[in-house]
Amino acid sequence: MRLDLSLSATELTRAVVDIPSPSGAESTLADAVEEALTGLGGLRVDRDGDAVVARTELGRQTRVLLAGHLDTVPIADNLPSRLADGHLYGCGTSDMKAGVAVMLRLAAVLAGSVGSVGTAASTPSVGFVPAHDVTWVFYDNEEVDAVRNGLRRLAANHRDWLDADLALLLEPTSGEIEAGCQGTLRVAVTVPGRRAHSARSWLGENAIHRAAPLLERLASYQPRTVTIDGCVYREGLNAVRITGGVAGNIVPDVCEVLVNYRFAPDRDVAQALDHVRETLDGFPVELTDSAAGALPGLTAPAAAAFVRAVGRTPVAKYGWTDVARFAALGVPALNYGPGDPNLAHTRDEHVELELIDTAEDVLRRYLTGPAAGPGRP
Template sequence: MTRLDLTADPIDLCAALVDTPSVSGDEAVLAGAVEAALREQAPHLEVLRTGDAVLARTHLGRGSRVLLAGHLDTVPIADNVPSRRDGHLLHGCGTSDMKAGDAAFLHLAATLPEPRHDVTFVFYDCEEVEAERNGLGRIERGHRDWLVADLAILGEPTNVGVEAGCQGTLRVEITTTGRRAHSARSWLGDNAIHNATPVLQRLAAYTARDVDIDGCVYREGLQAVRISGGVAGNVVPDACVVTVNFRFAPDRDAEAAQKHVREVFDGFELAVTDLSAGALPGLGAPAAREFLAATGERPSAKYGWTDVSRFAALGIPALNYGPGDPNLAHTREEHVDTRQITEAVDVLRRFLS
């Protein structure tokens, strides 16, 4: 069985996490190692295993609670396990997204027995796949009390900057129709793909908003991400589907985002296929202000959707903060600058102690 030394240099701990494969749906071995290590090396914590998620928390009677959360799973391995080192760079699947953040949190769990805030650690499964499998959802349904906090920090890679809130995401399919005909006698038909031209014209003419919330500027975007239609090379198509993705600022809720997109494409058949609300920055919360002071960083908007949205929906201010470059996530070249792991541990230790 894999044994993790949580008290070791967190860089070595990160390498050990990477060397224990944990592709989404196959996190059991790593979850078992994390559970065993916490029970053995962090006796001051209450530990709970639920599925392939592992939770731990202090009970010190502090006046506030901070939650540190990181997912254990990775995307499929791309010939980049085991890890390898090159100077300050640690290469391997999950180094950036987000085993470097997990390593920082696990190291603190074992080496900070008397934090000034009570702390909950959440290491969960299936973040990289469809939302209904996400371990946080299962924890919320079965162990809601474990997700109570005054501030949640997700260890998503941010190059150890503070990224506040997140964008919402909406995906819709817009269908245009026509009439089939032989392409040699196209005048007898009505081309559904051609009938999608106004959809593309509206997208090309669309002006997206920039929205400043608490000093964080969220940039919206409305983009066609797929077009499908046609049945054969000699048939005028009678159906075409344009898939559109709307990334919206968190000042819009899910209902407002849908309303806006329906207005943009008024007159067309539209079906929502995916929708997740964003999260407001939450920078006014006392614990969030304390954390920003500890980092010395100016927060920026999070471009993309993260699980901070789940915490925001529970009324918990949430931030993204972790070592690693998000642009390297899911790539064959994924790596982390190990100096960022050290910095993240130092900043979080200063904040918590």
């Protein structure tokens, strides 16, 4: 399937959405993205698995990296896409194919190969020249286990492809700048009991009942609110799954409670785990998964320049995104993109069309500068 980058950002979003790409099945969309970028000319285009990376080589003093994942959560009877009342509905519209479409439009604009199709958001780069070198990273498997993440693979296999002065993840932010991200960890808490026939329950100890004090402790937990660089991060410690019991006539002898801690980026994973163990003192805690957060990084010159250019006050990112991966690589990173994060992964996922056009316009103005006149380079 071909992608026509001369379409408006809205129309291109619809085309991208209508190419199904649940995690692990991104190859058709990756093929289309690679073909479209290669066809622009003037870009170096590389591929690793179902991750596609394109870059300009203009010799600018600064490089900005735009990143977006190609995959979606499983389709929930919400394809093909549909337009209604200024919104585009469909799987991945908000998270994050609108951002992917904006990235593709910007590649076409900066390559100077798109003719006007009659809307302000689709105006080509006539009268403008790139102010930065730009890298575009389209990657796979963001919505699944971190070990499969395409950006993680790129960092391991091609670290130099990710070099930049600033990385912008076009995750849905409703057009706001979301700085940093929360860290996350999950622990399994196993509560033992003694198995017995439920008709003679006094001979056993019900492990599910014995988990009640743990649940009460979690229910009464008072999470921190932490302000960093003006961004307010709210924490949370929650039971997210309970398993126990083997049959309808047996007193269970084991109950497992999975607990998720979302923590502010002023703590690393070790400190967060220490806090969970202290909070759940008296219960055995086993770490099952973790990912460090990322500080806002707003003092980095490139990040500060982007904030000034957009003219929005940054807010904290609730949730984990790959800004943390870039932060670990020493690359300042921010979240900025069309779409409402609260609609991600829902059956009625949709994106406001105006947000798509606004995101393209804001990023185009940031990435380009006045055209060179006579005697100027």
